[in-house]
Amino acid sequence: MDKRGRRRTLSEHVILDAALALLAEGGADAVTVRGIAARVGVAPNAVYTYFPDKAAVVRGLAEHLLGRVNHDRFTDPSQPWRDRVRALALELRAELLAHPGSVHLMLGHPPDGPHTRAVRETLLATLADAGLGPADAADASYLVNVHILGSVAFEVAAPPGGPDVGTTRFRWGLDRLLDGLAAHVATGPPR
Template identity: 40%
Template sequence: MKPGPRRSISQADIVDAAFEIFEEKGGDAVSIRGVAARLGLTPTAMYTYFTSKNALQRAMVEQVFSKLDLAAASDPSVAWRARVRTLAADLRARFAEHPGAVVLVASGPLDGRHALTFGETLLEGFTSGGMPLADAARATVAVRAYVLGAITLDAAAAGTDTDAADAPAPLWTEATQHPLTESAALLGDDDAFATGLDRLLDGFGLPPAA
């Protein structure tokens, strides 16, 4: 039987294929040639969509940001703190779908449409609480740094979630030399992210329900 015409390839198809490679083999394996081979394209054809690996990586970051539910974080009837918390938790959850993808953030500035809309929504949350724009800009940077830091720790923890036989040997085993660290680990505080974010927001001086 004669094969039918090949379906067209979209940028979304390319980004999806890049994430497949990323999750199978790691970030170093994501390349124009590798993604082209996965999709049955020539590298030359790939360059009509993305001119470099860096451009492809930035598109992958944009895809993560595109999945945020910004409508829920933009409701003016909701208090500013709840809006910021919702947005921060959503971003963390979206990156959790692609463990380790936070390293892609270093591929370039967060100046894609979806990433900028995320920042705009954060700014709206702070200014709706009465914060001057200059302070809101600083608060937005602080919250973004906090969330990306938490995502990095999540990825590191996920990397240790392996079978006992496959788990790497610990670099340091004398737990008694670090009693506070050991005790803190035993607390199992599942609300550490939300609690830390609240403490950060407290520092900006607006009332919680403003």
């Protein structure tokens, strides 16, 4: 130990945990490089050693949240595709709702790391199991993601005592979306 005191050991994980705590305490606007640095007790430029800019921190945080979703639980082809899509969508939604500011971060800085790709590939494979071709599966995946992100954004923004935008409505909308996909598969060849 030198005269300056104990050295702190930083890592991407420590920085992302600090960002997650700031998100929980103050929403998306609270996630700043200065705030993260203060939280972990370093100068702001130390954060830049691990992330080149705030956008990279935010993408890393979104990726960190998606890493909490165990996508392997939704890959069993012996389970009906609808059940797998529904379970994955509900778990993603629950993770985002547990961190209310996260949806705005994801919309502003879409994540692109390995957890994002794993969730995307799981959803695409499940939609292929439904009988959708690659182009239709990509479009369907987009719709499912818009439904998840949109429902979370509305729920987070709803004033207390406002209209119910909770899980019941989310499930209803998701089931109608899945009904439409099933009807689409039944009407023609996959594209």
